[in-house]
Amino acid sequence: MQTTHTSTKAEILAKQKQYLWPNHIVYYTEPLPLERGEGLRVWDVEGKAYLDFFGGILTTSVGHNRPEVVEAVKNQTEKMIHSSTLYPNEAHVNLAEKMAQITPGKLQVSFFTPSGTDADETAVFLAKIYTGRQEIVALRHGYSGRSAMGMTLTAHSNWRLTGAQVPGITHAVNPYCYRCPFKLTYPSCGVACAQDVEDVIKTTTSGKIAAFLAEPIQGVGGFITAPKEYFKIVQEVVKHFGGLMIIDEVQTAFGRTGDKWFGIEHWDIEPDVITMAKGIANGFPLGNTITTMEIAQSTAEAGLSLSTFGGNPVSCAASLATIEVLENHADPQHVGKMGIILRAGLDRLQEKYPVIGDVRGMGLMQGLELVKDRQSKEPSPEATRQLFEATKELGLLIGKGGLYGNVIRIAPPLTAQEDDIVEALDILDRAFSQVKI
16 A cells, blocks of 8 residues: 655655754664555655565564554554553553463563663662662673663663763673683583673672673674573572572564573573563554562552553553464464574575674574674674665665674564565675675
């Protein structure tokens, strides 16, 4: 279905420059104003189509303009758009029930907020109340949002605005095997990165921590994927020092990693708290912090709390419809199968193009780290820049990340089929052939 628009590309870009803050980062030398989307395709204001393999930063989990989600949103908006958490509503409590059903272990009770930033901040606030402690251990290369707390938890200088610091947060080394901070090789390393968590607690905290917070696969960090032993070792350390395990699933939740509903399940541990957002409602603003009844109960007498936009009935209705689509058409097993096809194709590209130093990730969350040469592993943000321009011209949208801006992030909607993946791999092949470094 064609739609009309009233602004040209030039007019949109001019208003972007004039009326929006300059730290709104945009992709491409000439930014790309999008007009509409359907399924795995989006169209710019000039009518050119693109295969979307980044999904609005892993957010359009069941594709653009998914009919079931649109219908659920339409039905809810015709009844009530907003009420706040002061008044229970059916979509809100039904979604909380659904979350209890699909999350691992004893996680049962939810606190909904408008974003992943809010979800992480809520988790930290919860851990401090429950333990009576103040110190948090996070990971280098992690990303937790744009609030003062979120930016302090984040360990990327580019994403930490000057002065936005909260005391009591320290960072351990992350499980970045390709660039091991200890210059070791897995598995002979003994997973030294996990042991570092204990050293950090002993040397940079009081030894009485409230929590450890980490992503199963670091998103903005460049889809850095921990070794299979990592989280079990860390959990033992954290429990020894009396802290909670907070797992940030803002990017990895809802089957994104394949075969499991939540990424941390691949590491076979049960966290105390899981945070989630992005793909939770297929683009509608919503975050969630879920924990056990025991831990949540500690907030009952801690003081008043609400979220004006958390539990919004429209966003909750969108989330329920999104999860239903995933269950019926793109469950974790489907994502696992598609992930195998995608990974095999990316491995073939690595064999063909020396600029690809590392391939990593799980399911439909795969990263390519680009380097000047494989021996030195020197990052190549220039190769990323060239690849981005080439894929844009060829009609494919991808993401990027990593501390050096040299990691390609590939994360299509979870409804992607084999034909979509084959098409994306073909475009990537042609684009890499144009990269010269």
